[in-house]
Amino acid sequence: MRKCNLGLALVLTCSVLLSGCGAKEGIVSSFNLKESQPKKLQIADLGDAWDTILNNSTKEFIGGHPIDESFLALVTSEYGDSVIEEIASYANFETPDIWYELTGKSIHVLWYEYCKSTGIQSYSLGNTYEIDCDDEVVLDFTGDISFANDVATTEYMDHQINGITDCFSEDLLEEMRSADIMMINNEFAYTTRGAALEGKAYTFRGDPSRVSLLEELGVDIVSVANNHVFDYGETGLKDTLDTLEDAKMPYVGAGRNLEEAKKPVYFIAAGKKIAICSATQIERTLNFTQEATDTLPGVLKCLHPEIFCGVIREAKANSDYVIVIPHWGTEGNANYGEDQINLARSFVEAGADVIIGGHTHCLQTV
Structure with missing residues (x-):
């Protein structure tokens, strides 16, 4: 996994390295006094x-x-x-x-x-x-993760002697497990109830017991702002949120109402406060995935980014760094679109320090 300094607003699909420093005694030598400053x-x-x-x-x-x-x-x-x-x-x-x-x-x-x-x-x-770590904070981010029933990857995992740990190299497992903050996109519903959305071509759900796999991978936070967490309707979404909460797994990007869906997650690490916010641009032309409202459960959407930009501004006012996780782009397309550029600009103007996109099932250019 690649690592980069967290300082400028970037569109990334990589690990992020936060460089910090400890307390200093006496006069501050690294605090530059520029002529423009008082x-x-x-x-x-x-x-x-x-x-x-x-x-x-x-x-x-x-x-x-x-x-x-x-x-x-x-x-x-x-x-x-x-x-x-x-x-x-x-x-x-x-x-x-x-x-x-x-x-x-x-x-x-x-x-x-x-x-x-x-x-x-x-x-x-x-x-x-609160994260117990050294002066250097390592954050790892993945794309879509699915433990859904009746799909090839899950069936392959179930046939391995050691389950999910046989699906990754030792080096990659060590990277994920050793990261101070490891984040995935949870691209399915944890539920055994409800009915698949009528008319939707692909719907995914997995048994809630599979949430324990997140701990095996070293996951610290998940995004549920995507186009499959609502595949089994309100019942499936609520079961997913209940499952994550029972597992004490922080999540962003969806909720039982809009207020819940808008909440960032904050991490205290190496003397800094890091905010993570997530929303989905997908679906752009369809409307299978319900958007959270004041009274309805659903995901936080950012096709029209005004509400999400308000979330970013609030997070910026209460943290040192804001990491924005949008579910966007076109599947299989390694080039980002003008719509992503426009959204990214609005996120940066609202206060995003880093933007890490997902959904395309491939790496996009930076």
Whole structure:
């Protein structure tokens, strides 16, 4: 699997390498002061530092969070007076990078830990998972995965002595299992109930017990924003969500209503907060797969991207990096279309740092 730096907004089908650094003591040497940036403030003492951060910070500097004295007290007690005074000297900057440079944790992670320890804004803790890893965070992404009944790949797997582990090389299994965050697209429904959608040429479902295969592969999160998770209607979709939840497997891109379908999943890793959002452009001309609404279960769609771009903007406001997973393109076509380019531009403008597409059953150009 390929790896690349997570910094610019890209259209990718690869692994992503997030490079980080730990806490630094003393003056920050890597924090470049450009002429276009404001000058550092002079901070007299700890009281002045607190006052400056609370009353004179830019919204960007504090990550848009409603920080208060108790938050600053927690940071000061953990990192010391000199660190908070140095942080305060950058309070008029429109970047919060100094928090991470001096503490090893971004402002979003510090705020998350504060909310977790105090119970304040407990709603902001939902769909957030902490990853124990080194300064380097490795993320792996696959395309479509299916454990559906009566298809050749599943039957082949079932005839192997060691099941699914015989379907992959040892190197690939090690790569997937060792990744800090490993994500797949769950391209079928976990259900034994319901009826296949009338008129749809291909419908896929697998026994809910097969969800255990995800753990064997080292999967940490799945996307259910695709054109097959609804193959067995609302019953099949709800069974799928129940199955994933019972297995404690995070998912994005579908829900029992629109509010659920829009929720990103967040990971705390190496001092940064990473958001993952997913939606499907497919089907573009058909409408077998139900779109989630305020009252109906379904997938989050992005053929018309306004709602999904709102999800991306919200994720950007609450994280350091946003990874967008669209189900898009044309099967078997290695070249991306103008529609994908237009969608990608709207995702980037909304705040996407990385875009990793799926659905085409082949690699597309970057």
